[in-house]
Amino acid sequence: MSDKQKQQLYVRTPLIESTALSKHAPFKVYLKLENTQPTGSFKIRGISNLCKKAIEKGSKHIVSSSGGNAGIAAAYAARKLGVKATVVIPKSTPEFVAQKLRDENATVEYHGKVWDEANKRALEIASQSNGTIIHPFDHPDIWQGHSSMIEEIADDMTHKPDVLITVVGGGGLFCGVIEGLKKVGWNDVPVITIETVGADCYNAAVKKGELVTLDDITSVAKCLGALTACQQALDYYSQHEVHSVVISDKEAVDACLRFTDEHRILVEPACGAALAGIYSNVIPKLQEQGKLQTVIQSAVVIVCGGCSITLEMLNKYKSKFGL
Numbered sequence: 001m002s003d004k005q006k007q008q009l010y011v012r013t014p015l016i017e018s019t020a021l022s023k024h025a026p027f028k029v030y031l032k033l034e035n036t037q038p039t040g041s042f043k044i045r046g047i048s049n050l051c052k053k054a055i056e057k058g059s060k061h062i063v064s065s066s067g068g069n070a071g072i073a074a075a076y077a078a079r080k081l082g083v084k085a086t087v088v089i090p091k092s093t094p095e096f097v098a099q100k101l102r103d104e105n106a107t108v109e110y111h112g113k114v115w116d117e118a119n120k121r122a123l124e125i126a127s128q129s130n131g132t133i134i135h136p137f138d139h140p141d142i143w144q145g146h147s148s149m150i151e152e153i154a155d156d157m158t159h160k161p162d163v164l165i166t167v168v169g170g171g172g173l174f175c176g177v178i179e180g181l182k183k184v185g186w187n188d189v190p191v192i193t194i195e196t197v198g199a200d201c202y203n204a205a206v207k208k209g210e211l212v213t214l215d216d217i218t219s220v221a222k223c224l225g226a227l228t229a230c231q232q233a234l235d236y237y238s239q240h241e242v243h244s245v246v247i248s249d250k251e252a253v254d255a256c257l258r259f260t261d262e263h264r265i266l267v268e269p270a271c272g273a274a275l276a277g278i279y280s281n282v283i284p285k286l287q288e289q290g291k292l293q294t295v296i297q298s299a300v301v302i303v304c305g306g307c308s309i310t311l312e313m314l315n316k317y318k319s320k321f322g323l
């Protein structure tokens with residue numbers, strides 16, 4: 001392995017106790033600040049792991065399909081590891097995100113309305129150019145990479161948290177969380193998975209007991225916008241205590257606005273959805289429904305981050321939802 005390949009591309013992120021968010025809950029809220037990764041989201045953990053393995057096997061060209069953040073992670077990893085990157089993004093991705101990809105030296109192609117269509121094009125490019133496809137969420141090396149965030153949390157906390165809150169797009173983050181919990185022996189820590197209405201393929205799958213493909217992504221949380229979740233995420237549902245919750249776009253945007261004021265951190269609605277777990281009282285609501293039976297004294301929220309947001313966009317969402 002070359003020195004380039006040995007370098008760690010993700011950073012150990014802070015875990016902080018949030019007095020501001022704890023004021024909204026009858027328990028202590030801890031935040032795992034994945035927005036502080038060099039690429040702005042947790043994605044670099046899993047994607048860099050997968051890219052390194054591909055390059056070790058001789059790959060010279062990384063091809064990624066992405067709603068944005070997985071692509072930025074793949075482009076960053078490719079640049080640092082000295083190989084070429086092509087990223088296919090759906091047309092819903094803002095131009096400034098395409099520019100961020102170009103800033104990482106990636107070739108960018110817009111294709112399709114949603115991520116699933118961009119992914120088909122990425123598969124074509126990879127087969128035509130002898131490139132390696134880097135899936136944004138459905139690969140064991142991605143989950144293994146993401147699981148490192150739970151190992152860090154276990155190292156940093158003096159006690160086991162009573163619940164963990166995360167979002168689900170295609171389920172890569174969630175699978176990483178479950179694998180991390182297994183690794184640190186926290187098999188009994190319940191996980192709350194949050195999605196927004198119109199990007200809720202995981203909730204649809206757990207309700208039906210099989211994978212469901214949505215017709216379209218209508219949520220503003222485009223980065224949660226996989227039409228179908230990965231099978232492993234559904235399999236983990238029956239192996240771990242998981243509570244799948246769907247919130248509105250308005251709640252996700254409201255959480256982004258409040259978080260910006262209270263923590264001075266700007267995140268996209270995909271991440272606002274996790275924060276809505278606190279701001280929209282998801283835990284007390286689950287308890288009222290008798291669904292979360294344990295006493296909750298502490299909760300960890302995975303602040304997954306994301307680059308697809310500007311103050312101007314957040315203000316537009318604010319007006320759109322009458323906030």
Ligand code: PLV
Pocket residue numbers: 041043065066067068069070071115136137167168169170171172173174222223224225226268270271304305306307
């Ligand atoms: N975003 C993917 C899929 O988009 C991407 O290509 O970047 N939070 C943020 C900020 C994200 O960007 C994503 C995924 C998620 C959460 C959900 O992660 P997942 O897909 O592993 O469940 C269409």
